[in-house]
Amino acid sequence: MKLGRVVGTVVSTIKSSGLNSYKLLLVSPLDLAAGNISSENGEVFVAIDLAGAGEDEIVLVSSGGAARVSAGTSDVPTDAAIVAVVDNVQIGERNAYSKG
Amino acid sequence: MKLGRVVGTVVSTIKSSGLNSYKLLLVSPLDLAAGNISSENGEVFVAIDLAGAGEDEIVLVSSGGAARVSAGTSDVPTDAAIVAVVDNVQIGERNAYSKG
Amino acid sequence: MKLGRVVGTVVSTIKSSGLNSYKLLLVSPLDLAAGNISSENGEVFVAIDLAGAGEDEIVLVSSGGAARVSAGTSDVPTDAAIVAVVDNVQIGERNAYSKG
Amino acid sequence: MKLGRVVGTVVSTIKSSGLNSYKLLLVSPLDLAAGNISSENGEVFVAIDLAGAGEDEIVLVSSGGAARVSAGTSDVPTDAAIVAVVDNVQIGERNAYSKG
C-alpha cells in the first residue's frame, strides 16, 4: 500500500455507473526523507474513499484488485482505494508522524 | 485511477476481436504542478473509451483488471479504460480545474 | 495499452509449456514527442504475438491479466501480449502516424 | 518479489475491516550496488506482515494478487505482503548479505 496525502476532490457527472456511490479523492504519494514523511515527486492519482478520509489527512491506498476487495464488491471499476486513515508512523523509537 | 487528457485516436484493422466495439483513445497522463492540473512527462498510453470522452477532455482512467470491470465483461483484452469525464477538480477552497 | 515497436524476436527452448505455441517478440515502448510517435527511453520487454505483427511495426500491447484475456485462455504464463497492429494515430486534425 | 528493509510501523484506527488482524509495516525497497545490498531511492510502501518480520530485517515482499494469496484469503484489501525474512543473499561465490 502507498502512503499518500489527500489533496483534493474530483467531480464527474459522466462516469461508469459502478463509481456512483463513491467519493473520488485526489491523492499525492508520500515518501520518507531524512526519517520524516514528506512530499514526493510521484504523480497524483484518484482513489475511491472507503475510510471517510478528509482533506490533508495521511492515508493508506491499496491499488489493483485490492481496491475492489476493500469495496466489498468486484463491480467497482477502480484501481485505487483509500483503505485506512493513518494515525501514527513509528520509525524505531521515534514518531515520524502523528495525526494532529 | 489516473488523471489524463485525451490527445488523439488510434485506428487498427488487425486486432483482437474483443477490442472490436471500442474506440481506442490516446491519453496523456496529467499531474499537479503548483496546485494546477498540468501536463506530465509520463508516457502516453491507449485506453478504450467507456465514457464518450472527446479530444482534449480530462478523464479518469482505470488500469488493470478495473478496466475490464468497467467494460462490464471480462472478455475485453485491455488494461486501460476511460471510466469518467472530469467536470471539476477542487483543491481546498480553490478550483484547480473546471470543464470549459 | 502501450504503444510499442516490434524490434526483434526471442527464441527459447527451455520454457513453460504454456508459452509453446506463441511467437515471442521484443517490443520497445513508444511515446509522443512534439506530437509525433517517437522512441522512448523505457525498457524493452517481451510479448506474445496475437496479431501477426512484423518487425518494425507499431503495435498495441496489453499487460497483466489482459494479456491472458486476449490469448483466449488463462493458461498462458505471460504478462504482455500484442493485441493490435496500429494503422493510424490521429492527433486532432493531424496524422501523427500511418502504417507505410 | 521485492527485497526491502523494514523501517517502521504504521498505526491506523479507521481502516477497512479486512486489515484488522495484520501488522502494517513500512518497507523501504533495496537494490544491489557494487554487488552489495544497498538502500535505494524507491518510495517506501506499507505491507501486511505475514512472516513475523522485525525492524531493520531484510524481507521479501509480494505485490498485487500475490499479497492476498499469501494471506490465505482473498478478503484482505492489501496489495503488498511480507512473505519471507531473508537469511542470506548469495552472488556467485560471494555472500552479499547474511542476517546478523
Add this chain to the structure above:
Amino acid sequence: MKLGRVVGTVVSTIKSSGLNSYKLLLVSPLDLAAGNISSENGEVFVAIDLAGAGEDEIVLVSSGGAARVSAGTSDVPTDAAIVAVVDNVQIGERNAYSKG
C-alpha cells in the same frame, strides 16, 4: 515479460509455506543499448525459478498473476517467475544475443 539476468540466490527459512518448493533467484533487469542486450539501472528483484535457470543466464520473467499461472497453481504467493531461459535474441538480420 521482462528480460533479466540471474545474478544470485536468496535463502530464507521463515517464509510463506507456498514458497517452500521453489528456488528463489535474484534477477537483474536487462535492456537494449545500441542494439545489444545490456545491463539496466532497474532494481533487482526476486523470482521463483520454473525453468531451471543457472547463474548468469538470461531469462524471461513473468510478473503478476502470470507468475502463478506458470507455477500451475494459484497458491504460490509470488509476483514473479522465471518462465524461460533465453537461447537467442534476434534483431533484424543480426544476432543480439546467443546463449554461450
